[in-house]
């Protein structure tokens with residue numbers, strides 16, 4: 137009698153190399169690879185538009201690597217997977233673990249259901265360098281501050297070496313046509329995702345090339361260069377990491393090798409610590425599953441946020457009148473990503489100068505970012521808002537003018553995304569309202585017509601924010 141096939145369920149691990157669950161499945165028999173887009177269980181956290189664009193490309197590339205055997209489905213995975221097991225006659229199911237609260241609760245139920253049906257379920261770690269339960273304080277409780285988490289906790293547990301792609305794999309497509317769904321769902325407006333296609337190369341192979349490229353050209357000088365907005369002195373690996381086209385272990389080991397060879401220890405250390413911020417955000421999401429919806433520091437729930445639709449719209453579309461904020465927001469819309477420093481500045485502006493609830497900004501990022509990640513996005517917003525774990529103190533309010541002068545001194549970033557200001561002299565580029573009528577006229581800028589007047593005053597909005605924060609302290 138032929139051996140029953142096994143199912144490998146791809147999730148946030150759309151790759152063949154360093155995929156422990158896939159390697160184990162291949163050892164167990166012929167593998168039926170499946171992917172399920174589960175909006176039903178995701179609920180509010182169903183993938184946003186930019187992520188859906190990425191996913192569709194990533195699945196197409198993965199399917200090529202699997203010889204066209206990947207079956208994709210749309211629906212509740214806890215309903216679909218048992219049905220796929222039944223149809224295919226599979227005796228075992230393999231997957232790699234995910235850490236979003238909705239996935240954890242769904243996977244627990246699913247595992248129980250399959251086990252009750254006599255199906256063996258195996259799960260592995262493919263997405264993190266350290267799983268949350270591996271790093272705890274001496275008293276057994278989770279860390280809430282990054283530096284001891286990383287330096288005392290993580291660095292004492294070397295991450296495992298990455299695995300090669302599974303050898304002698306047999307992938308089969310099975311007989312699952314009844315449930316097969318050829319397209320995931322209609323994609324967002326065409327011109328928008330054409331821009332994303334022009335910007336990004338998706339898939340495991342491309343992720344490997346992006347890593348090589350970064351290690352060769354930009355790891356050296358990363359520590360300083362990562363803050364400069366126009367230079368792109370960063371890896372741009374976040375969407376590849378989010379979708380699991382490359383693993384954090386591959387990135388960690390690659391960086392370690394390249395950094396030690398090049399003798400750029402300070403850059404290496406900084407880059408590894410950024411990977412560890414990604415780990416820390418997953419860690420916090422695991423221990424504090426309310427992170428995406430509720431302030432980590434509960435007192436911020438009483439903050440007098442303003443639900444100002446006009447202010448929010450001006451921010452969303454890069455029309456605040458503050459060039460650095462607007463350039464960041466337009467970068468997001470143009471490319472599906474935003475430089476980390478611009479994320480901090482734009483988020484701070486929304487939450488602190490416009491007093492808009494961080495959750496509104498988080499949702500916009502969720503829809504527009506190709507690397508939208510429940511852990512890193514929620515953590516990033518709460519960090520900026522001051523409500524998070526190990527967050528920036530509330531009184532630290534990024535000033536977009538001084539940040540611009542420091543991190544975009546020659547204005548290349550602003551000019552790239554705000555062409556209407558291109559001809560303004562550097563001196564006024566980050567504060568066009570300071571330019572005289574003659575200077576503006578010469579640059580072809582009519583404030584309030586070609587480019588907006590500032591929507592808020594930096595000084596008074598800062599004072600208002602601090603007063604709101606102090607009222608909170610007293611309550």
Ligand SMILES: Cc1cc2nc3c(=O)[nH]c(=O)nc-3n(C[C@H](O)[C@H](O)[C@H](O)COP(=O)(O)OP(=O)(O)OC[C@H]3O[C@@H](n4cnc5c(N)ncnc54)[C@H](O)[C@@H]3O)c2cc1C
Pocket residue numbers: 362370371372373374375377378410411412413414415417474475476477479480483501505507508509510512513514516517520
């Ligand atoms: C408001 C806000 C929202 C954010 N939302 C997301 C998000 O949805 N998804 C996301 O992946 N990152 C998010 N970040 C973190 C960070 O901005 C991005 O990870 C980074 O800009 C990605 O660019 P890169 O790959 O070139 O990073 P690099 O500088 O090359 O860093 C390497 C990797 O380290 C990780 N990393 C770097 N910085 C951080 C950080 N601050 N927090 C967590 N991980 C980090 C990323 O996986 C990144 O790919 C957010 C930050 C803020 C302030």
